[in-house]
Amino acid sequence: MKKLVNAPRAVVGEMLEGLVSLSPEQALLEGESVVVRSDIPAEVHRREVAVISGGGSGHEPAHAGYVGPGMLHAAVAGDVFTSPSTDAVLAAIRAVAGPAGALLVVKNYTGDRLNFGLAAELARAEGIPTEVVVVADDVALRDTVEPARRRGIAGTVLVHKVAGAAAALGASLAEVAREAAATAAELGTMGVALGPCTVPAAGRPGFTLDPGEMELGLGIHGEQGVRRVPLQPADALVDTLLATILEDRRIGAGDRVALLVNGLGGTPPMELAIVARRALAVLREREVLVERAWSGSFLTALEMPGCSLTLLKVDDARLRQLDAETSAPAWPRNGKLAPVRRVSPRAPAQPAAVEAHPEHPGMVRFKQAVLAVADAFEAAETRLTELDSAAGDGDLGISLARGAAALRALPESSWSSPHRALTAIGNALRRSIGGSSGPFYATALLRAARHLADETPNAMAWAEAFRVAVEAVAELGGARPGDRTMLDALHPAADMFARALKSGQSPAQAWEASVLEAEKGAEATTRMKPRLGRASYLGERALGVPDAGAAAVVVWMKPLSQFIG
Structure with a gap:
């Protein structure tokens, strides 16, 4: 008891x-x-x-x-x-x-x-x-x-x-x-x-219930x-x-x-x-x-x-x-109800509508890749929840599942170019994902979108967009590699993708190498004492469990492999 x-x-x-x-x-x-x-x-x-x-x-x-x-x-x-x-x-x-x-x-x-x-x-x-x-x-x-x-x-x-x-x-x-x-x-x-419940004098529960009862x-x-x-x-x-x-x-x-x-x-x-x-x-x-x-x-x-x-x-x-008035400490006072009211927020100015071009080179495949990431988020919900519960607040799995639903709900006009798609994805995740992950992913995607104004970026342009996205996450959160955060998977992955391309590897080979680095980085967080976020309050008690944010990076990187190159 x-x-x-x-x-x-x-x-x-x-x-x-x-x-x-x-x-x-x-x-x-x-x-x-x-x-x-x-x-x-x-x-x-x-x-x-x-x-x-x-x-x-x-x-x-x-x-x-x-x-x-x-x-x-x-x-x-x-x-x-x-x-x-x-x-x-x-x-x-x-x-x-x-x-x-x-x-x-x-x-x-x-x-x-x-x-x-x-x-x-x-x-x-x-x-x-x-x-x-x-x-x-x-x-x-x-x-x-x-x-x-x-x-x-x-x-x-x-x-x-x-x-x-x-x-x-x-x-x-x-x-x-x-x-x-x-x-x-x-x-x-x-x-x-x-x-x-447990009566103090008894020291044990009055009855037992199975989890589903x-x-x-x-x-x-x-x-x-x-x-x-x-x-x-x-x-x-x-x-x-x-x-x-x-x-x-x-x-x-x-x-x-x-x-x-x-x-x-x-x-x-x-x-x-x-x-x-x-x-x-x-x-x-x-x-x-x-x-x-x-x-x-x-x-x-x-x-x-x-x-x-x-x-x-x-x-x-x-x-x-x-x-009638009472000052009894536990009485909640006024129980009067107001009519149900909802106040609509002021809508932001909408950009001019852009006609979708699903036939645009690569964008059909781009959309398929994003939807594959949504599938991966949903499949990993339970595992990410368990990891986040061990050294965080336990909301990462359900947050990314909400993000997956937001990705599927994007209108067709979102897929007209890489720049427009990344911007739409960033804004969708900003609205749908709570906690710290939403701002991090939104900032990274919006920063990457600005570096991809060209509608037909090459592989090196994508590598540079990946790099600046990772930098945006570091700037926003103040973390560095070794702090036991998502950066411990993102940073080595972005570096490897650029290096592999420069060495002459194909985009597909370079991405596979990048995924391997992300996996190594996520696994390495099991041995890191957290320095930022809720996990930092646990100190050494967080050791032995990978950082949930770093694990989530691997979750979305893996399904992209079949679409790159």
């Missing part, structure tokens, strides 16, 4: 200390794993209805992250994935509630219901009016258990917001409880896990889902989740909803944004009116990779509660 913890038994206490240290409006209840608002009036008669929630730890930012004006008055934390004790819940009620009473928002798990329910009874016996609202929003269990026995998952956060807003406006306990219960009744949530319809305690299914693309998965929620909650055209895209702890914002994009598109296609939407990690399961989607039916009154 690899986690940034000191000791499993100290995790909850140390976590709460850290959270409260970062949140000036919060305080720790002495002797308890309870986070309370620091602005609770000392005079109990001045206290509004207290909204309290909690449960096992491991769901951060829930529940402590929602303690603040306009949301929760207190959050009670149990051990990881374990309900807090009755005494801890009762201590929270005593700390923040007054004659106006307290509302306990409870997720529908047996331990939570028992401990929060018993605490409510004890509080009532002490004269503190207390109500309990249970959230059971997990629609994945629709075919497994009756609605009242479904689990409470991420939709609970929206109940916190509505109940907290009602309490902040001075509503009575009965009114706050009614608003919370009505919100819970309109919620539907369903989740998916791409992998397990995922758990559909899981809870939030590291347990398995309702069923195990093959891995799906994000769009297909969102369609599955939404279809179940929409059917179960009977949401259709004209209904107004709030959408919550929730990460389970191990899902990056990039993937959540892709999920949110599809969810919004599907709802718009179905003419469901998305009034508010949020994407992020709201109620997690430690480091579990996966997400859940929640839909809540709304009206004007509920929207005002969702929009």
